[in-house]
Amino acid sequence: MIKTEICELLDIKYPIIQGGMAWVADAELASAVSEAGGLGIIAAGNAPADWVEREIVKAKEMTKKPFGVNIMLLSPFVDDVVDVVVKHEVKVITTGAGSPGKYMEKFKSIGAKVIPVVASVALAKRMESAGVDAVIAEGMESGGHIGELTTMALVPQVVDAVKIPVIAAGGIADGRGFLAALALGAKGVQMGTRFVVSDECTISLAYKEAIVKAKDRDTVITGRATGHPVRILKNKLAREFLKMESSGATKEELEKFGEGRLRLAAREGDVVNGSVMAGQISGLIRDIKPVKEIIEDIISSAEAMLKEINTFFEA
Numbered sequence: 001m002i003k004t005e006i007c008e009l010l011d012i013k014y015p016i017i018q019g020g021m022a023w024v025a026d027a028e029l030a031s032a033v034s035e036a037g038g039l040g041i042i043a044a045g046n047a048p049a050d051w052v053e054r055e056i057v058k059a060k061e062m063t064k065k066p067f068g069v070n071i072m073l074l075s076p077f078v079d080d081v082v083d084v085v086v087k088h089e090v091k092v093i094t095t096g097a098g099s100p101g102k103y104m105e106k107f108k109s110i111g112a113k114v115i116p117v118v119a120s121v122a123l124a125k126r127m128e129s130a131g132v133d134a135v136i137a138e139g140m141e142s143g144g145h146i147g148e149l150t151t152m153a154l155v156p157q158v159v160d161a162v163k164i165p166v167i168a169a170g171g172i173a174d175g176r177g178f179l180a181a182l183a184l185g186a187k188g189v190q191m192g193t194r195f196v197v198s199d200e201c202t203i204s205l206a207y208k209e210a211i212v213k214a215k216d217r218d219t220v221i222t223g224r225a226t227g228h229p230v231r232i233l234k235n236k237l238a239r240e241f242l243k244m245e246s247s248g249a250t251k252e253e254l255e256k257f258g259e260g261r262l263r264l265a266a267r268e269g270d271v272v273n274g275s276v277m278a279g280q281i282s283g284l285i286r287d288i289k290p291v292k293e294i295i296e297d298i299i300s301s302a303e304a305m306l307k308e309i310n311t312f313f314e315a
């Protein structure tokens with residue numbers, strides 16, 4: 001049985017956390033992941049605080065197990081979202097796209113476990129000093145807003161730089177990736193794209209099918225010019241966006257062009273003109289299946305691999 005200190009810290013069976021994906025990670029997906037023994041996460045994204053509050057209330061009805069909320073720090077509603085998670089005493093708070101430093105006191109006042117996503121050693125160290133409980137080291141294989149380092153390079157460097165547990169994210173979707181993350185010194189994994197392609201994920205079927213169809217080189221990084229690089233699947237929107245970037249469009253023009261595109265793909269199923277955020281591991285994902293099966297397959301194949309590895313030493 002694979003157990004790490006993350007299981008104890010978060011009161012979960014398996015050290016598997018679901019990524020906090022805007023427009024994707026709602027109460028339904030989060031409660032399914034928590035029920036299956038991982039940690040489900042509701043993503044606040046750019047949503048107003050009343051939406052986040054409704055999802056928290058729903059998730060509490062759907063599972064008695066712990067779940068978390070991801071706060072996207074670039075959101076215009078971030079202050080109100082922080083107040084909502086504090087009001088509902090959410091057990092685990094993950095953050096993305098910035099530093100949660102100024103909210104730490106509020107989070108700690110409710111005894112929440114705070115786990116920021118970091119994309120560098122420097123931020124990981126700063127977060128450790130600020131008193132967070134763990135960090136998620138997210139490589140640029142991930143979908144959505146990304147940093148510059150790969151998971152393979154980032155995770156061991158963060159592991160060596162901090163004493164708190166490190167969770168690996170980016171490019172992980174099966175038992176091999178899970179075990180590789182543990183070999184790098186991580187105490188758990190966070191997966192996004194794999195959970196998008198699950199039965200319980202409520203986004204459009206077209207979005208899930210686009211990931212299933214994707215091959216290894218079918219993602220691209222847009223938005224480098226705006227200072228917010230974002231990995232998405234190649235489509236008409238990606239081509240148009242990159243063309244605008246290379247012809248010198250302003251940050252404002254690009255931001256305006258990108259507005260509402262994730263919602264368009266995720267909720268309306270327009271995977272041609274919408275932004276289909278997904279990680280490089282999309283090419284490995286071939287089937288839409290229940291969350292419980294995703295998690296149990298990862299654990300059982302990791303355990304089988306460990307047994308096999310042991311036989312190498314006995315020979």
Ligand code: TUI
Nearest residue numbers: 022096097098099117118119123138144145146147228
């Ligand atoms: O946040 C994510 N992934 C996301 S957020 C998002 S919504 C969005 N859409 C367009 C533009 C911007 C956001 C879609 N996907 N992952 C966690 C993550 N955090 N990845 C990278 C970072 C990060 C980057 C820089 C965290 C901190 C940071 O610097 C903060 C500092 O103060 O040094």
